[in-house]
Amino acid sequence: MLLKKIKSSDKGNISFLALTTVLIFSFLFLLIFDICQIFAAREATKNAADSIALSIAQDLLFFEENKIKQIAIEAAAENGCSVSDIKYDYDIVEVEVEKELKFIVVGKLFPGYDKVRSASKTRVIFPWDDEFGYLKSYRFRY
Numbered sequence: 001m002l003l004k005k006i007k008s009s010d011k012g013n014i015s016f017l018a019l020t021t022v023l024i025f026s027f028l029f030l031l032i033f034d035i036c037q038i039f040a041a042r043e044a045t046k047n048a049a050d051s052i053a054l055s056i057a058q059d060l061l062f063f064e065e066n067k068i069k070q071i072a073i074e075a076a077a078e079n080g081c082s083v084s085d086i087k088y089d090y091d092i093v094e095v096e097v098e099k100e101l102k103f104i105v106v107g108k109l110f111p112g113y114d115k116v117r118s119a120s121k122t123r124v125i126f127p128w129d130d131e132f133g134y135l136k137s138y139r140f141r142y
Contacts, residue, residue, distance in 0.1 A: 027105065034106040041099045041116040048079035049097040049120035056086070056093045057124045084117065094121045 052075045056068050069086065076083045076097055085096040098117040101107075107114055 030105045034103045037101055037103070038106075038116060041101055042118065044079045045081050045097045045099050045116050045118035046120070048076050048081045049095050049118045051075050051079075052083070052086075052097065053093050053095045053120040053122045056088055056095065057122050060088060060090075060093065060124050061126065091124045091126075092121065093124065095119065 052072045055071050055075060059065065059068055059071065068088065069083075072083045072086055072095065079097075079099075081097045081099045083095070084098045085094075087094040096117060096119045098115050101114050101116060103114060
């Protein structure tokens with residue numbers, strides 16, 4: 001008699017278990033999707049930062065400083081990114097690129113963390129630098 005009462009009152013419990021399982025797996029799937037989105041954006045920003053730094057270094061090598069910002073913006077746009085910062089000197093180029101992400105789950109858990117940034121730094125080596133050894137240098141003592 002007691003078993004009949006328990007069996008009759010347990011109808012529909014499997015539905016709640018199935019619903020809970022589906023909700024947990026859906027949440028995990030969306031979380032994995034957001035994490036994969038972070039890795040893809042990281043790769044895109046790193047590629048953009050590297051290509052911008054190298055193209056600016058090449059332009060500095062040929063003394064073409066007037067198109068540096070335009071080249072950086074175009075190269076970043078090809079990768080779906082935007083340029084945050086560009087610093088260049090006679091022999092060093094530093095570039096920082098960022099990409100804004102549209103998260104599904106992570107944006108709700110951690111608001112304000114919706115950008116991925118990458119930085120790249122390169123040296124400009126001119127042909128007359130001592131590293132190549134093309135030019136002989138002399139010291140004159142008077």
